[in-house]
Amino acid sequence: MKSDKTPVIVVNLKTYLQGTGEKAVTIAKACRDVAERYNVGIAVAPQFCDIYRVASQVDVPVYSQHIDGIGAGSHTGQILAQCVKDAGAVGTLINHSERRLTLADIDYSVKAANEAGLYTIVCTNNVETSASAASLGPDYVAIEPPELIGTGVPVSSADPQVVKGSVDAVKNINSDVKVLCGAGISKGEDLKAALDLGSAGVLLASGIVKAEDPEKALEHLVSQI
Amino acid sequence: MKSDKTPVIVVNLKTYLQGTGEKAVTIAKACRDVAERYNVGIAVAPQFCDIYRVASQVDVPVYSQHIDGIGAGSHTGQILAQCVKDAGAVGTLINHSERRLTLADIDYSVKAANEAGLYTIVCTNNVETSASAASLGPDYVAIEPPELIGTGVPVSSADPQVVKGSVDAVKNINSDVKVLCGAGISKGEDLKAALDLGSAGVLLASGIVKAEDPEKALEHLVSQI
Amino acid sequence: MKSDKTPVIVVNLKTYLQGTGEKAVTIAKACRDVAERYNVGIAVAPQFCDIYRVASQVDVPVYSQHIDGIGAGSHTGQILAQCVKDAGAVGTLINHSERRLTLADIDYSVKAANEAGLYTIVCTNNVETSASAASLGPDYVAIEPPELIGTGVPVSSADPQVVKGSVDAVKNINSDVKVLCGAGISKGEDLKAALDLGSAGVLLASGIVKAEDPEKALEHLVSQI
Amino acid sequence: MKSDKTPVIVVNLKTYLQGTGEKAVTIAKACRDVAERYNVGIAVAPQFCDIYRVASQVDVPVYSQHIDGIGAGSHTGQILAQCVKDAGAVGTLINHSERRLTLADIDYSVKAANEAGLYTIVCTNNVETSASAASLGPDYVAIEPPELIGTGVPVSSADPQVVKGSVDAVKNINSDVKVLCGAGISKGEDLKAALDLGSAGVLLASGIVKAEDPEKALEHLVSQI
Numbered sequence: 001m002k003s004d005k006t007p008v009i010v011v012n013l014k015t016y017l018q019g020t021g022e023k024a025v026t027i028a029k030a031c032r033d034v035a036e037r038y039n040v041g042i043a044v045a046p047q048f049c050d051i052y053r054v055a056s057q058v059d060v061p062v063y064s065q066h067i068d069g070i071g072a073g074s075h076t077g078q079i080l081a082q083c084v085k086d087a088g089a090v091g092t093l094i095n096h097s098e099r100r101l102t103l104a105d106i107d108y109s110v111k112a113a114n115e116a117g118l119y120t121i122v123c124t125n126n127v128e129t130s131a132s133a134a135s136l137g138p139d140y141v142a143i144e145p146p147e148l149i150g151t152g153v154p155v156s157s158a159d160p161q162v163v164k165g166s167v168d169a170v171k172n173i174n175s176d177v178k179v180l181c182g183a184g185i186s187k188g189e190d191l192k193a194a195l196d197l198g199s200a201g202v203l204l205a206s207g208i209v210k211a212e213d214p215e216k217a218l219e220h221l222v223s224q225i
Numbered sequence: 226m227k228s229d230k231t232p233v234i235v236v237n238l239k240t241y242l243q244g245t246g247e248k249a250v251t252i253a254k255a256c257r258d259v260a261e262r263y264n265v266g267i268a269v270a271p272q273f274c275d276i277y278r279v280a281s282q283v284d285v286p287v288y289s290q291h292i293d294g295i296g297a298g299s300h301t302g303q304i305l306a307q308c309v310k311d312a313g314a315v316g317t318l319i320n321h322s323e324r325r326l327t328l329a330d331i332d333y334s335v336k337a338a339n340e341a342g343l344y345t346i347v348c349t350n351n352v353e354t355s356a357s358a359a360s361l362g363p364d365y366v367a368i369e370p371p372e373l374i375g376t377g378v379p380v381s382s383a384d385p386q387v388v389k390g391s392v393d394a395v396k397n398i399n400s401d402v403k404v405l406c407g408a409g410i411s412k413g414e415d416l417k418a419a420l421d422l423g424s425a426g427v428l429l430a431s432g433i434v435k436a437e438d439p440e441k442a443l444e445h446l447v448s449q450i
Numbered sequence: 451m452k453s454d455k456t457p458v459i460v461v462n463l464k465t466y467l468q469g470t471g472e473k474a475v476t477i478a479k480a481c482r483d484v485a486e487r488y489n490v491g492i493a494v495a496p497q498f499c500d501i502y503r504v505a506s507q508v509d510v511p512v513y514s515q516h517i518d519g520i521g522a523g524s525h526t527g528q529i530l531a532q533c534v535k536d537a538g539a540v541g542t543l544i545n546h547s548e549r550r551l552t553l554a555d556i557d558y559s560v561k562a563a564n565e566a567g568l569y570t571i572v573c574t575n576n577v578e579t580s581a582s583a584a585s586l587g588p589d590y591v592a593i594e595p596p597e598l599i600g601t602g603v604p605v606s607s608a609d610p611q612v613v614k615g616s617v618d619a620v621k622n623i624n625s626d627v628k629v630l631c632g633a634g635i636s637k638g639e640d641l642k643a644a645l646d647l648g649s650a651g652v653l654l655a656s657g658i659v660k661a662e663d664p665e666k667a668l669e670h671l672v673s674q675i
Numbered sequence: 676m677k678s679d680k681t682p683v684i685v686v687n688l689k690t691y692l693q694g695t696g697e698k699a700v701t702i703a704k705a706c707r708d709v710a711e712r713y714n715v716g717i718a719v720a721p722q723f724c725d726i727y728r729v730a731s732q733v734d735v736p737v738y739s740q741h742i743d744g745i746g747a748g749s750h751t752g753q754i755l756a757q758c759v760k761d762a763g764a765v766g767t768l769i770n771h772s773e774r775r776l777t778l779a780d781i782d783y784s785v786k787a788a789n790e791a792g793l794y795t796i797v798c799t800n801n802v803e804t805s806a807s808a809a810s811l812g813p814d815y816v817a818i819e820p821p822e823l824i825g826t827g828v829p830v831s832s833a834d835p836q837v838v839k840g841s842v843d844a845v846k847n848i849n850s851d852v853k854v855l856c857g858a859g860i861s862k863g864e865d866l867k868a869a870l871d872l873g874s875a876g877v878l879l880a881s882g883i884v885k886a887e888d889p890e891k892a893l894e895h896l897v898s899q900i
Binding site: 320326328331332350351353356357358361362398 | 799
């Protein structure tokens with residue numbers, strides 16, 4: 001989704017067993033249900049092998065976790081934008097801190113996604129790289145200080161300046177690009193703080209996927225906005 | 226498949242548009258039909274996003290093109306053996322020349338595949354690396370001289386010694402490991418030559434996937450054995 | 451050098467045997483002599499192992515071909531900015547198309563070079579990535595369309611728009627950053643065209659290093675400005 | 676050195692500031708002095724930029740920390756075996772856990788080192804990969820369980836089986852290949868234990884390089900054999 005709805009919430013299933021196979025479908029249904037109930041935008045980013053399974057069964061925006069900077073051809077084991085799209089995805093993360101790309105490949109991937117009709121979220125790690133990414137014209141830049149990922153310490157309170165700085169820097173380069181923020185986000189107050197800092201939403205993972213009850217965790221997340 | 230049927234033929238769809246999405250399903254059906262008609266083993270290796278779609282619709286052994294040397298956890302954009310298995314694959318290529326891995330990751334990937342119950346085909350590029358791979362205990366070693374991949378010049382006639390040498394070296398290290406050969410193979414006489422050199426089958430791609438009629442190309446391939 | 455002298459010419463010795471070991475010293479002397487004679491700025495970028503040998507024997511600005519995005523510590527086989535500096539280099543290439551880095555590592559490398567007191571030339575491949583690189587605040591952005599590298603077809607005539615576009619885009623982001631251009635440059639008219647397009651100089655390699663007489667080739671290069 | 680002297684001790688300076696520039700020369704002199712005094716073989720592996728500086732000033736066997744799987748040519752920022760040799764090195768580490776290579780590149784690097792006249796130490800992480808590496812015919816395999824590197828917990832006591840198992844597996848594949856062991860080694864009793872397990876020596880780093888007095892640390896290391 002490049003959703004008209006704000007906030008935008010993207011739930012990254014990583015390679016968590018709690019989000020693999022049929023469990024990806026279950027979490028996707030929770031995303032869909034909470035999104036409808038609270039009228040917010042929630043997308044899910046399952047593993048590649050689960051994109052078709054999720055997208056063909058659940059009416060929810062599906063993102064790929066990555067695409068490669070390649071076109072059709074002799075690229076065994078790589079991720080073709082068109083294949084991701086055919087499987088039912090509407091967008092893709094690019095350059096997640098756990099799957100970083102060269103600058104040339106980020107640029108190529110954004111263009112390949114555009115051609116295939118996929119929305120793009122380019123992940124970055126500080127204000128400077130957020131500004132850099134904005135020059136490549138993605139739909140979103142998602143700023144995630146790597147040292148906070150998976151800690152439960154929300155970037156919006158631990159380092160608000162990196163979010164605010166990214167929002168300003170990105171707007172300065174290309175005002176069409178929106179900013180998401182990630183790392184440590186799991187609760188309603190984190191999301192609210194993120195939005196107050198000028199971001200359009202959040203990218204999160206373990207806080208929801210590993211929660212005892214992911215649907216309740218999502219409800220708590222969106223309940224304060 | 227670690228098939229009792231010989232030869233073993235693995236059709237790698239790479240990121241060819243001719244083998245993406247519904248076209249992967251079509252080629253998979255051709256593999257299944259020819260395998261039944263000629264009583265040979267034919268597997269198909271589609272892109273990750275197509276594994277579930279193919280495996281849930283076609284009764285054919287499906288291989289992944291790659292898995293990563295990682296377990297469940299925070300590995301966004303990477304390929305978890307268990308997810309590949311859940312999607313319906315029975316095996317995986319590892320270390321294809323277009324997606325090479327470090328030695329440590331090949332070892333880890335073979336073990337992860339074993340744990341998930343996936344057969345393993347480790348790709349190599351010469352006799353020395355074939356011997357190396359055999360020490361890691363995969364089901365198959367697939368020797369593919371990179372300079373011949375995609376050329377249409379079959380390794381079985383252009384460089385029979387690399388096939389014969391790999392068969393001997395692998396047997397010497399671990400006689401449970403079988404050898405496939407790849408690169409430039411597309412015709413019946415190439416397959417026959419590969420088997421005569423002691424391999425258990427072939428790994429091929431463009432010769433079938435880009436053929437005007439993939440099913441006919443497969444029939445021609447298996448017609449001389 | 452971040453030279454007051456214009457143009458800036460950087461001769462990349464790559465891993466050419468013609469520029470390895472004592473031959474690196476010979477080419478460095480040619481650079482020094484031509485620079486003095488014509489009052490232009492010429493730097494040389496030898497292999498890592500040759501930096502100390504060249505810098506301790508020849509009074510010429512020496513650039514490293516690469517540094518890694520790491521600090522002091524457990525990084526066997528990687529390139530520490532401080533070590534490059536201690537060996538006598540005054541600057542470094544970063545993200546050359548033959549040694550691309552992730553966006554995060556380009557950012558880290560620029561900062562590590564700054565801390566060590568090294569000038570930075572970040573290589574890019576098109577207008578978009580040139581703009582991206584400018585946000586990271588290097589001394590120079592060197593635009594080199596990869597498809598022209600090593601061809602002898604000069605970017606300044608084959609694709610003047612990529613040079614002009616990079617100059618404009620970079621200036622727009624950060625007017626302190628200068629633009630070099632590379633790929634296919636070897637002759638005096640190529641350098642002149644590059645300067646006319648607004649670049650501050652050129653990055654070149656085979657046209658000089660593999661010339662029968664590198665000193666003469668350098669003289670011809672600078673003779674028309 | 677592929678030394679006739681046993682044990683073989685290789686001191687890896689990594690990118691420690693305590694082993695950078697002139698400090699690399701100082702540690703190299705300590706290695707030389709202790710080697711002479713105790714009649715053992717001690718080599719030093721400085722950063723690339725320090726190889727020439729060390730080798731031209733100190734009569735000690737110098738190893739590179741890495742070489743790339745490339746030949747002469749357009750390989751900016753990569754490590755050419757011939758350049759390492761010209762700078763004065765006598766050997767090279769390959770595939771250190773902090774600079775892992777693909778299987779194909781390990782093979783290529785061993786061959787490139789052989790052609791350039793460099794001894795080779797291929798680093799591995801368990802018994803299986805030690806066996807794998809032996810098939811490539813290096814002079815040494817250095818087994819270093821990554822989880823012990825830098826811990827000060829010596830592999831020879833924490834996991835003697837991985838050393839013993841590697842010695843047996845390597846001998847079984849190619850009896851010309853000797854085994855070193857690394858990870859956590861710093862004291863005399865660790866070295867003694869390593870030799871008792873059948874290894875020909877040790878690869879170590881922080882225990883010596885970061886010692887208050889590296890020469891004394893080396894003396895203690897060799898004093899018990």
